[in-house]
Amino acid sequence: xxxxxxxxxxxxxxxxxxxxxxxxxxxxxxxxxxxxxxxxxxxxxxxxxxxxxxxxxxxxxxxxxxxxxxxxxxxxxxxxxxxxxxxxxxxxxxxxxxxxxxxxxxxxxxxxxxxxxxxxxxxxxxxxxxxxxxxxxxxxxxxxxxxxxxxxxxxxxxxxxxxxxxxxxxxxxxxxxxxxxxxxxxxxxxxxxxxxxxxxxxxxxxxxxxxxxxxxxxxxxxxxxxxxxxxxxxxxxxxxxxxxxxxxxxxxxxxxxxxxxxxxxxxxxxxxxxxxxxxxxxxxxxxxxxxxxxxxxxxxxxxxxxxxxxxxxxxxxxxxxxxxxxxxxxxxxxxxxxxxxxxxxxxxxxxxxxxxxxxxxxxxxxxxxxxxxxxxxxxxxxxxxxxxxxxxxxxxxxxxxxxxxxxxxxxxxxxxxxxxxxxxxxxxxxxxxxxxxxxxxxxxxxxxxxxxxxxxxxxxxxxxxxxxxxxxxxxxxxxxxxxxxxxxxxxxxxxxxxxxxxxxxxxxxxxxxxx
Amino acid sequence: xxxxxxxxxxxxxxxxxxxxxxxxxxxxxxxxxxxxxxxxxxxxxxxxxxxxxxxxxxxxxxxxxxxxxxxxxxxxxxxxxxxxxxxxxxxxxxxxxxxxxxxxxxxxxxxxxxxxxxxxxxxxxxxxxxxxxxxxxxxxxxxxxxxxxxxxxxxxxxxxxxxxxxxxxxxxxxxxxxxxxxxxxxxxxxxxxxxxxxxxxxxxxxxxxxxxxxxxxxxxxxxxxxxxxxxxxxxxxxxxxxxxxxxxxxxxxxxxxxxxxxxxxxxxxxxxxxxxxxxxxxxxxxxxxxxxxxxxxxxxxxxxxxxxxxxxxxxxxxxxxxxxxxxxxxxxxxxxxxxx
Ligand SMILES: Nc1ncnc2c1ncn2[C@@H]1O[C@H](COP(=O)(O)OP(=O)(O)OP(=O)(O)O)[C@@H](O)[C@H]1O
Ligand SMILES: [Mg+2]
Numbered sequence: 001x002x003x004x005x006x007x008x009x010x011x012x013x014x015x016x017x018x019x020x021x022x023x024x025x026x027x028x029x030x031x032x033x034x035x036x037x038x039x040x041x042x043x044x045x046x047x048x049x050x051x052x053x054x055x056x057x058x059x060x061x062x063x064x065x066x067x068x069x070x071x072x073x074x075x076x077x078x079x080x081x082x083x084x085x086x087x088x089x090x091x092x093x094x095x096x097x098x099x100x101x102x103x104x105x106x107x108x109x110x111x112x113x114x115x116x117x118x119x120x121x122x123x124x125x126x127x128x129x130x131x132x133x134x135x136x137x138x139x140x141x142x143x144x145x146x147x148x149x150x151x152x153x154x155x156x157x158x159x160x161x162x163x164x165x166x167x168x169x170x171x172x173x174x175x176x177x178x179x180x181x182x183x184x185x186x187x188x189x190x191x192x193x194x195x196x197x198x199x200x201x202x203x204x205x206x207x208x209x210x211x212x213x214x215x216x217x218x219x220x221x222x223x224x225x226x227x228x229x230x231x232x233x234x235x236x237x238x239x240x241x242x243x244x245x246x247x248x249x250x251x252x253x254x255x256x257x258x259x260x261x262x263x264x265x266x267x268x269x270x271x272x273x274x275x276x277x278x279x280x281x282x283x284x285x286x287x288x289x290x291x292x293x294x295x296x297x298x299x300x301x302x303x304x305x306x307x308x309x310x311x312x313x314x315x316x317x318x319x320x321x322x323x324x325x326x327x328x329x330x331x332x333x334x335x336x337x338x339x340x341x342x343x344x345x346x347x348x349x350x351x352x353x354x355x356x357x358x359x360x361x362x363x364x365x366x367x368x369x370x371x372x373x374x375x376x377x378x379x380x381x382x383x384x385x386x387x388x389x390x391x392x393x394x395x396x397x398x399x400x401x402x403x404x405x406x407x408x409x410x411x412x413x414x415x416x417x418x419x420x421x422x423x424x425x426x427x428x429x430x431x432x433x434x435x436x437x438x439x440x441x442x443x444x445x446x447x448x449x450x451x452x453x454x455x456x457x458x459x460x461x462x463x464x465x466x467x468x469x470x471x472x473x474x475x476x477x478x479x480x481x482x483x484x485x486x487x488x489x490x491x492x493x494x495x496x497x498x499x500x501x502x503x504x505x506x507x508x509x510x511x512x513x514x515x
Numbered sequence: 516x517x518x519x520x521x522x523x524x525x526x527x528x529x530x531x532x533x534x535x536x537x538x539x540x541x542x543x544x545x546x547x548x549x550x551x552x553x554x555x556x557x558x559x560x561x562x563x564x565x566x567x568x569x570x571x572x573x574x575x576x577x578x579x580x581x582x583x584x585x586x587x588x589x590x591x592x593x594x595x596x597x598x599x600x601x602x603x604x605x606x607x608x609x610x611x612x613x614x615x616x617x618x619x620x621x622x623x624x625x626x627x628x629x630x631x632x633x634x635x636x637x638x639x640x641x642x643x644x645x646x647x648x649x650x651x652x653x654x655x656x657x658x659x660x661x662x663x664x665x666x667x668x669x670x671x672x673x674x675x676x677x678x679x680x681x682x683x684x685x686x687x688x689x690x691x692x693x694x695x696x697x698x699x700x701x702x703x704x705x706x707x708x709x710x711x712x713x714x715x716x717x718x719x720x721x722x723x724x725x726x727x728x729x730x731x732x733x734x735x736x737x738x739x740x741x742x743x744x745x746x747x748x749x750x751x752x753x754x755x756x757x758x759x760x761x762x763x764x765x766x767x768x769x770x771x772x773x774x775x776x777x778x779x780x781x782x783x784x785x786x787x788x789x790x791x792x793x794x795x796x797x798x799x800x801x802x803x804x805x806x807x808x809x810x811x812x813x814x815x816x817x818x819x820x821x822x823x824x825x826x827x828x829x830x831x832x833x834x835x836x837x838x839x840x841x842x843x844x845x846x847x848x849x850x851x852x853x854x855x
Contacts, residue, residue, distance in 0.1 A: 366733050
């Protein structure tokens with residue numbers, strides 16, 4: 001969705017591309033899978049041809065990741081058959097699948113922050129010298145080369161954890177892309193990437209396809225899917241709705257297959273008419289803020305009942321700005337004022353008590369995967385609902401309301417959070433701040449990883465919060481998100497504010513040009 | 516919930532349940548096996564006297580293990596517990612009149628003041644650890660190692676190789692006295708376990724302890740004061756160790772250098788063998804109780820069946836290793852089934 005302006009539209013490949021190879025590289029027959037009482041997949045047939053890019057789309061919780069995890073050997077137990085190059089196989093682990101030439105990049109980042117970039121790229125199969133020692137020089141050189149082909153210039157000896165999420169995602173991608181796998185599965189690989197990076201990734205994917213590899217590409221960015229994929233499969237509610245050549249599909253037809261009805265009311269913004277209102281009272285402002293690392297002289301004003309959008313490419317300082325506002329990173333110089341009072345947060349809990357709420361871009365940072373949903377929702381408001389003793393019943397009630405409001409599925413409060421699909425987890429992260437309205441809400445990439453319907457839900461909720469007087473800042477690398485939500489827009493580049501839009505008509509190209 | 520819903524695919528439901536509960540089932544299973552084994556091997560094992568004996572031997576360790584459970588639940592560790600217990604026991608002796616033949620330069624104080632002052636020193640030492648870990652940012656593993664050495668130093672300076680025998684009457688009663696044939700130390704330990712369980716399960720603080728251990732970053736991004744929680748558990752641990760030290764010296768009847776040497780390993784073992792996750796966030800007092808019983812039964816039983824005393828040391832080590840393997844394995848299982 002966010003790349004239509006920078007994409008080469010070479011879209012449809014005729015089916016003849018795989019000419020001689022009529023046999024699919026992978027065939028799934030009558031696959032069903034359930035978790036406890038939840039049916040994640042019902043009798044699904046699914047196949048991938050040699051040398052094709054296969055797009056897979058569907059709403060949050062439709063079963064996309066589940067199907068891919070079965071293929072990649074993560075879920076060993078399922079009903080149905082799996083054939084690789086016509087041979088029935090049964091993988092007992094991801095290692096088995098890898099040995100059979102199937103590699104997967106998971107939706108959740110799975111890098112090891114304390115290892116170097118090169119070590120992450122070669123995790124488990126480091127090149128060794130003739131004496132069996134790890135060949136660091138060769139490993140670093142190869143890593144540098146691979147990352148460079150994705151257009152990055154990263155020192156392979158950098159610690160992984162010190163890179164921004166988007167770069168980590170690219171490094172993880174390169175691990176699988178260059179592993180030599182015949183079938184490469186990418187589960188929402190572009191969620192943290194900027195348009196130029198996506199474009200480079202697509203170039204690499206096309207090259208791999210032309211080498212005869214097969215690629216499964218899962219994304220909620222339907223424009224991207226239609227542009228890169230040869231064929232597209234749509235899942236709905238654990239069932240396969242259709243597999244079709246991308247050339248024969250349009251965004252609207254895909255959406256209606258996804259949600260099972262027309263898509264008349266889908267409107268993610270390609271442009272916006274801004275209406276900043278300087279008469280609204282200022283709730284929070286930062287002046288000339290620097291953190292000594294990334295941010296330089298950033299000034300930003302948040303007003304009551306207004307949504308400020310902050311747009312920029314990945315690595316431009318959005319994340320650092322959000323962390324600074326929430327008291328996670330310290331301010332080196334500059335002032336932070338709330339209601340006219342200058343303030344410095346010693347901890348995130350001080351920021352929360354001052355009425356600031358934060359939803360970070362990365363779910364893992366925000367959620368307790370092994371804890372039930374209701375504990376995830378209540379953690380930020382425990383001190384409001386309990387003084388000393390816990391009232392679990394109250395916590396469940398509150399969670400239930402949010403589950404209904406946000407249409408979180410499955411609608412259960414005591415299922416472990418890790419068992420929800422990616423998009424539903426994201427909704428829980430938002431839910432935890434909705435019970436007691438904060439004064440200021442900081443949303444980092446609020447729609448990342450969400451399907452069209454869920455995005456609409458989030459947009460509706462955020463706007464409702466604004467109308468109830470919350471001062472909101474949305475930081476995003478997706479121009480649509482900014483354009484759909486923001487009343488005023490600040491554009492950042494290299495840690496500095498480079499442009500502000502307050503009134504008038506702007507569209508995507510204005511944002512891209514400014515950043 | 517998991518079980519009730521799994522009627523359609525009993526296998527996967529049961530598997531999920533077992534992997535969720537692995538850390539609770541394994542220790543209980545171990546306990547049952549040990550009890551059966553020793554009951555068959557030794558006729559006296561199941562006598563009331565012997566069972567009470569097991570409990571009273573476990574009681575001092577139990578008090579230390581309570582504090583340690585809090586610490587380990589947050590994903591931290593406290594290696595200073597035993598040294599601290601000893602230093603505090605000695606401090607108490609230092610504030611009490613000793614017989615003439617004990618050559619220690621004591622500062623005798625009235626019993627009540629002595630007790631208050633001693634507890635305050637335990638809390639103060641805990642506060643130093645808390646400061647080092649949260650404000651300075653020293654990993655708890657290293658910080659408490661330093662505190663262990665400091666506490667040993669305090670002990671050495673105060674007793675100078677001597678042995679003290681006299682403690683405030685009230686403490687002597689709690690540490691060595693009995694009521695209706697039951698040792699007070701068992702009662703104190705049980706009450707403390709119960710209280711800690713209630714705190715961990717039913718209070719806001721308890722929830723924070725689990726959540727900080729479950730995912731520290733997420734707790735921080737939810738606006739939980741993570742440093743305060745970690746500081747608090749370090750202080751709680753020191754206070755528990757201090758209490759154990761006071762009752763412990765009374766229990767042994769003497770305070771001296773190295774009096775608590777065995778207790779570090781036993782207390783950590785009890786918590787870990789019981790199934791509380793070394794990574795934090797899982798487990799609790801229930802687990803610690805089972806862990807205490809497993810170790811108590813093991814030590815007692817090995818004595819009863821008259822096994823080579825050198826072999827005993829090795830067996831304890833092997834049991835701890837097995838517990839560690841299960842602990843880490845249970846964590847992996849749990850994370851595996853909650854894969855998003
Ligand atoms: N390990 C698990 N345990 C229990 N339920 C699970 C588990 N994994 C997935 N589910 C459930 O299976 C369904 C399908 O989830 P899946 O992750 O495949 O969705 P998805 O299509 O990838 O969605 P998203 O776009 O949000 O990532 C959801 O209802 C989810 O809650
Ligand atoms: Mg998914």
